[in-house]
Amino acid sequence: MASGLDLEARLVISRNGDDIQIAASGTYLIVNIPSQRVLDELTSSNGPEKTKAPGAPNALQQLNMLALQLGLVLDLRVAGKTYVTFGTGRSPKITFNAVLGKIGSFFR
Known part of the structure; x- marks a missing residue:
């Protein structure tokens, strides 16, 4: 188990002309x-x-458990609005913006 992990970073990844920003x-x-x-x-x-095996955690739960083990808080944002926060509790915190965004994507 990691302890004392401290990050300072800025990274931009371009994929098909879209920039994904990562900051720590x-x-x-x-x-x-x-x-x-x-x-x-x-x-x-x-x-x-x-x-997946019955009772196995889903991908979001696995990412949340990893963030907790590393002592990190991961804030996933779409267009600057927080969608999911990992590492702040027993399960990821999914925001209302994520629900609206996913519903909207069904109509595109």
């Missing part, structure tokens, strides 16, 4: 994705469907 200060990490469209592209499944 201390134990706080922000990943800003420019739009719901880009988030949908990043999270879409293009490979074979994976099956």
